[in-house]
Amino acid sequence: MKKKLLSVLAILLLVITFVAGCGKQSETPAMSEQGIPTIDQIKLTVPINFNGEARRDLRKSANEAGIDVTTFIHEPFAAIVGHFFTKYRTEKCEDIVQKMKALNGKYLLTFDWGGGTLDITVVQVSNGKMLELGTAELTNVAGDKFDEDIAKYAWNKFLDKYGAKYSEEYLETVRKKKWDRLLAIAEQCKLELSRRESSDFILERVTGGNEDLDFTLTRTDFERLISDALDAASNKIDEAIRQAGIQDIDLSYVLLTGGSCYIPAVRDRMIEKFGQRVEKVENADLAIAQGAAVIAEMGWLPFLTKDTQIELSDGSFWPIFEQGMPVAAQKSAHNSEVFSCVDQRQKRAKIIICEGRGQHKDKNLAIMNIPLLGDARFGDDIFP
Structure with a gap:
């Protein structure tokens, strides 16, 4: 059966419609009595350099799902708010806000490395506002790319052992057929290597001859695979700092967010560069969502910095x-x-x-x- 390709706009519409549907399905008489609203308005977070056309696509998809986008929130700002409200979650809201205002004049760097992109932003706190001073990004060099690197490494291991037994055409057909499974196992190994020194990569019955792909991937192996990406990330940090017109020493806090920041080599590289200024961010992959929720609840709005x-x-x-x-x-x-x-x-x-x-x-x-x-x-x- 021929696969049907969907446009990005169509996928966005499906996702937002699903979210809206979940909200409607969860409605109960008790919710109505308590005044809990249905999902008809949302605030969306966007990465740096998210242009007007992309925002229009998001808003269009939301509107077609019956939802109004009231504001776009820049993810670096959401990450900072999420970090401080999580770090001081036992304190009163107004006290946390005062702690953030006490950062007046200080510079922060957010390093958001997720599955698809690396977004780096230098922010200054000034008179109770957060100003974006410098940005840099790496596209298609992130968690998903790391999964691909592991999968390619694993496939080469298989070819080294069984490549001479089959034709190149047959092996390429097998690789394409098994690629999604290879990526899934690669992702699992990547996650395990954040907690352990090694992980077993096992894919049974790869070919018709029932050969298995079975080897141990070490953390050292993985770090070697992503070393170029780490170097590129470090260079992008320097680019954002230069754009902000400051020096490394001027930064007071460095916040690591996004799932890829759980990789020990990433954190080690950042500590090597910035020392104790690297803040431990709890739930690094959720900080942006948590910060966006706080911003929405507080009614804070973005403003033009230039x-x-x-x-x-x-x-x-x-x-x-x-x-x-x-x-x-x-x-x-x-x-x-x-x-x-x-x-x-x-x-x-x-x-x-x-x-x-x-x-x-x-x-x-x-x-x-x-x-x-x-x-x-x-x-x-x-x-x-």
């Missing part, structure tokens, strides 16, 4: 939306200004939208060529 500006022909910048403006998904932000072109002969205006602070540009967000009034294609004759 001005959104239009670059003018003389090199100056005109602010459209200013730093500090709250950002909420349920409201449309709009502003209008009238500009004149310095040269109307081309009948098109080049508009450069960027972000920065004051009269300084950090990066371009969009470059658009807009037809001017007077273009015959638009049925007007304002310009002769």
Whole structure:
């Protein structure tokens, strides 16, 4: 039977519909009496550099499932909130908030290494707000990639032992057929190696000849497989710190989140780099979700940390939306200004939208060529 491929948007819709369905199925008369709401609004966490198109896809999928996305929460911020509210969970909420405010002027680095990506963010706490100063990321070099590395290593072990017995074409057919199972066992070995020095990789009856794949994977073997990824991660940390305009010594806290941070070699590398500033994060794979729940309950909203500006022909910048403006998904932000072109002969205006602070540009967000009034294609004759 031919497999049906689903788009990312379709998969998102299925997931969000399932979550909404779980909420509706759990409704009881007691819940109604206690005023517990059904799931009709959600706040979603997003990784760094999650662009507008991706956010629109998430919002569209949620809307089609009958759910309104009220806000997007940046995962590094959620991780910090989740860590502090978990670390001091026996204290009152207002006391925990005061502890976070006491970080005023300090720099934190969040190192979120999950299954698909590594997201690194340098954050500064300033006047009760968290400001994103520098970011870096590694895509497709994370937990899932580590599973693939182990699976490939295991398959090569099998080829070393039985490769001469079968044709390459047959072995490749077998590999594709067994690949999902190889990945599942590889993931289990990876998890065990976070607690033990070795793990047995066993896959029975790999071929028609009933040959088994059976060997012991050591933690040293695994660390050798991911050594390049660890080096790349370290380089990305340096990139984020440089972008933030600070030095390693300026960081007060380093938070490790995401499932891949349970790997001993990852933690060892971070301690080697930052020493005692590496904070132990309980439930590292849940910190972001826990922090998002706190942010939603407290009603905290994201805001612009930089001005959104239009670059003018003389090199100056005109602010459209200013730093500090709250950002909420349920409201449309709009502003209008009238500009004149310095040269109307081309009948098109080049508009450069960027972000920065004051009269300084950090990066371009969009470059658009807009037809001017007077273009015959638009049925007007304002310009002769």
